[in-house]
Ligand code: SF4
């Protein structure tokens with residue numbers, strides 16, 4: 001009560017419920033401010049920032065050769081022990097992974113594999129929609145990883161999207177950069 | 189012939205009123221959830237129908253098709269009786285509530301009320317008091333800790349708000365020299381009662397919030413601490429009864445506030461049809477109820493007691509005395 005007295009200065013404020021009317025005015029103001037709801041997945045979709053740690057992807061070098069040298073450092077540093085690498089040697093004597101599997105069901109997206117890699121071959125990209133009915137489907141092999149989308153270039157936007165459930169469940173977007181979601185946040 | 193027409197008219201009005209009251213929770217829940225959403229910077233229901241307009245219908249279908257579960261140790265008779273006890277009184281009360289003077293349709297004058305009782309106000313308070321039994325029985329019969337706590341709270345809460353509420357309207361009765369709601373509105377043709385009775389209105393409104401079990405006085409439900417309060421064990425259609433009852437009481441409190449203190453269907457400045465004026469005012473109060481719900485936290489149990497006995501009761505007494513002195 002004393003804080004209310006301080007704020008409104010007089011007992012008049014207390015007698016006429018200054019605190020309650022302040023609260024009502026605040027909620028009334030909020031009622032007419034923009035809503036922050038993102039209507040995922042059938043109307044809108046969030047574009048992650050470039051620092052976002054989503055689904056892994058494997059990179060190729062300029063010649064189109066897989067960058068990974070199968071040193072297994074990523075497998076070693078992974079706290080969840082979810083990377084399995086089996087190396088082989090090609091005709092030119094270069095080491096490459098014969099098998100490179102990441103168990104996405106166990107991965108905690110810490111990004112340590114990306115930091116540990118000496119060849120800058122593995123990284124966590126922008127894809128975040130890969131739920132599945134079976135955890136066995138979440139073990140992703142080398143060739144799939146090579147095809148996964150890389151890091152986001154733009155980000156923080158909300159784009160128009162469309163939900164497509166004809167074959168798989170897909171959230172399709174058309175525009176590359178949407179509106180900045182943060183503009184709707186009211187900060188008072 | 190005269191008699192048949194009159195009788196038919198009454199039956200028609202009763203049927204219309206019941207239909208309106210039963211269907212009103214649909215738009216009201218939609219409104220409540222929309223307002224809740226926007227106050228919290230959400231959108232509220234958006235998926236079913238345009239901007240979620242059909243959401244209440246979907247919810248209704250869901251409630252009707254759900255299993256109607258009765259706990260094994262429950263008092264089955266009271267458990268079944270309680271929702272009806274909660275639902276019937278708000279409907280009965282509306283028989284005594286006028287919505288306007290009269291309109292003429294096809295040359296016949298039709299009054300916009302079912303009956304003009306000379307003790308309408310007393311009737312309203314007497315009947316609406318029964319509604320509380322539904323809540324108390326419901327909580328007791330379910331044989332569940334949360335439900336019993338909810339109904340115990342209701343018992344104590346009821347005493348502490350019904351008395352100030354009854355006293356608060358005495359000032360209005362003194363001004364109108366009548367207990368008929370129709371006469372009370374007629375007496376406000378020039379000046380609304382709120383001008384003479386601001387304190388009375390304040391007490392009435394706060395007590396009305398408690399009466400309709402809405403935040404900040406929804407102690408009987410108290411989702412935060414009692415599960416769902418007295419209707420924790422109710423499901424399906426019986427739960428829907430309690431919901432409809434809650435909305436009907438909320439509407440009733442708004443209607444009473446308008447009739448007793450805000451001039452009923454008497455307009456100011458803008459000449460609108462009386463019925464429209466009335467509906468606008470009621471809609472405003474319904475909005476205020478919803479607005480309050482999403483602004484204030486729940487009062488603690490002992491705080492409600494303190495407000496009821498130490499603030500509202502003395503205030504309403506003082507209001508009666510001052511009104512009486514002013515009359516002399
Ligand atoms: S992100 Fe972390 S948990 Fe996931 S594979 Fe890489 S190192 Fe393992």
Ligand code: SF4
Nearest residue numbers: 068069071072074117
């Ligand atoms: S991805 Fe990088 S760290 Fe992992 S095995 Fe290949 S080269 Fe080594």
